[in-house]
Amino acid sequence: MIMKVLLAMVVPVAGILIGLLYKGIDRILAARMQGRVGPPLVQPLRDVRKLLVKENIVPDDAVGWLFSSMPFVALVSVMAILLYLPLGITPVLEGYGDLILVLYLLIIPSLALVLGGFASSSPYASVGGQREMVKMMSYEFPLAIAVISVAWLLYSSGAENVFSLSVISGTHVWGLAGIPGLAGLAVIFLCMLFVIPGELGRIPFDVSEADSEIAGGIFAEYSGRNLALFYLADAVKAVAIASLAVALFLPYTVSGIFGLGGAAAPAADFLFHLLKVFFVLFVSSTVVRVVTGRLAISRVVSVYWKYPVILSFLGLLLIMGGTLI
């Protein structure tokens, strides 16, 4: 019990540090791909430290309590997600929440952004908030289909409690499916990778921030401590969504292979999980962010509702067909 309480305190803080570490790696890798040197690895930490000493401005026309509370809501909700996700180790709050809860919790940071944007009285932030809502409607649909497909596969293989995250990460989904099912899973995994940059608001789906069009969008009026909290929430959210993708599709561990026992096993699994998280983020976010430009807002919806939705339906059909044969 004491162990659990300790873990519940350590895991969110570790999540913040890992998120900032990946932000640093991401910026260095992106810089190298563009032929630049890039910032030092600890730069995101320095950014946060700097933002904490800056003046924290609340605009006169803003709805003050909403404007100032939304950064906390965003950070706390993403830190809560980490407690439900298997990060190589079993989830801290195992048995208290499942995949559906995680999907709901993933919506909260975006909603906090939208509310904070609307509360800040800036027209740029209002436009950004509307765009964020439109974007949420676009990427939630393929994400939901991807999750349902994996749950269907587990259900048809006879697993109980298919939405429980420890069941999902304890089962190797790729071993359950037949040949059509494997193709279906590959397609669904691709859709999941497609959803990640939208969920994180990275290029090419950063329409709600859009520096060159609407001056930072939702964040236009945020400064100082509030901006630092959003910065941290963004870093943790990257870890959370990538951990979800890893738990669904790459739930492999290394402790069994090397025959580790005792305290070394969860440590090794945790480090391997980090490696997988960084790999997923590198493929779906860093590379994509460097090689593409921003899509127009009207194209974001059509891109999401055409390709990933059709592809994920195809994957779902393949998986269902595979289980029926």
Add this chain to the structure above:
Amino acid sequence: MEDAKKLKRLVKSVWVFNWFNSCGFTEILPVVGSRWDMERFGMIPVASPRHADCLIIAGYQTEKSIRRAQRIYRQMPKPAVVIGLGSCSMSGGMYWDSYNTIKRLSDYIPVDLYIPGCPPRPEAILKGIMSIFREVEDHA
């Protein structure tokens, strides 16, 4: 003393907001780009004055545009730094005898540093910013 501590943290990650209506901006772009790469020093361009630590005013200002520049400065969270870029911000430059050119920027905005040149080379910009870093290091 407290301010010196704040400034020390500030120079580790400077977010730059550009206000420009002249050629000085063409020399800022290469500093952002891959050849001079100011992200090495933790400096990135931002789009909103609320995020900025450093306001770079490039080139000459007119009676009309200086009001916008002052407004941007008031919107920035403090502590913040203002840099005047190019000869025009010091003396009006080649527009010195125009009826509506601002001759000296520091009459209107608290300028911390002028970087001369018409327009200044990217090296000059980096050198100017380095001198701010040194100033902070020496006084803290």
